[in-house]
Amino acid sequence: MDSKKAAQVIVQGLKKAGIDFVATLPDLKVVEVIGAVDGDPEIKHVPLCREEEGVGICAGAYLTGKKTALLMQNGVLLNSCNGLTTTCLQFQIPILLLVYYAGDFGDRGFTTVGSVTEPVLQGLGIRTYVLRKTEEVEEALRGAQILAEDSRRPVAVLLTKSVLGVK
């Protein structure tokens, strides 16, 4: 599957999960997903300058009834740890974290950030699903959003290259 089609599958999956508010920060590997989010009239898209502000924006939108997701790369996920802890966890506010998994098995150049990603999420107590197959996208996103809402915590879905249709 090419990256355009993969992006459509992911955005359709987000919509089926009820997501209607997405804040994003680009990575080369998620450009198509951001484009698909931006072009969808049913989703409010907020482009960010840095990730932690996205935690605040999504938290504020959640308070008004929005179902929120934050799309970013894992390196910059690390920038948002304080916000995730002292806003999301402390106030029990869910966000669906869609995180491109740089430095995953088979990736080159980002192994340092790849190696700390899952341990950091685990340390924060954020449950995490590594999404590798396109056919799992819809179910995984729906399940993650249900889990986030029900636990009132952020839940992370790590997007791998295979599921993004990129090399």
Add this chain to the structure above:
Amino acid sequence: MQRYDYLKTIVGDVGDALVVSAGLAAREWQALRPGDGNFRPRTLGLASSIALGIALGLPRRKVMAIDGDGAFLMNLCGLPTIAWQNPPNLIHLLFDNQCYEASGATVTATVSGTDAVALAKGAGYRHACWVKNPQEFREEFLKAWKRGELGLIAAKVEPGQPELPPIRVDEVENKYRFIRHIEATEKRSILSPADHRPSS
């Protein structure tokens, strides 16, 4: 003049605006305008971003963010995002006491001349101004309120606050009360039935 002297001038004007403020200002605002429409974040810097999320979610409701200089400087990257979204229902207030007052009063960069209004304008805020005293503050606030466009109003203030009652609501209760307040005043359902289940 302290922040409290400024804030008290607008209490009668804000109606049922939703207000986001952290730190010492949160306690002052809660004392001046008690109620559940006040959200008190714990992440330094995120008040303005949370207020943006609220303003985008409720575009017909007035929203205010009350920042200090320490928080403002910590979330500078949030300013272009706010300006880009340009929510007409958001007013951003900044009280610059030139120190991290709640964290031991160490000075911030504004002591060296960093200009918060210039930063906001540079980020894309069309309306941003300094005011010199509480009367001027109220005048500018009323103008911004009527104008119905994103704006920042900033004042240099002395550190310190009067004796105030403590806030007896923790973060989770603050969240629930704030959401319930929005549900009641906006006549919309926000929390799903799953949020009403007893914990087990």
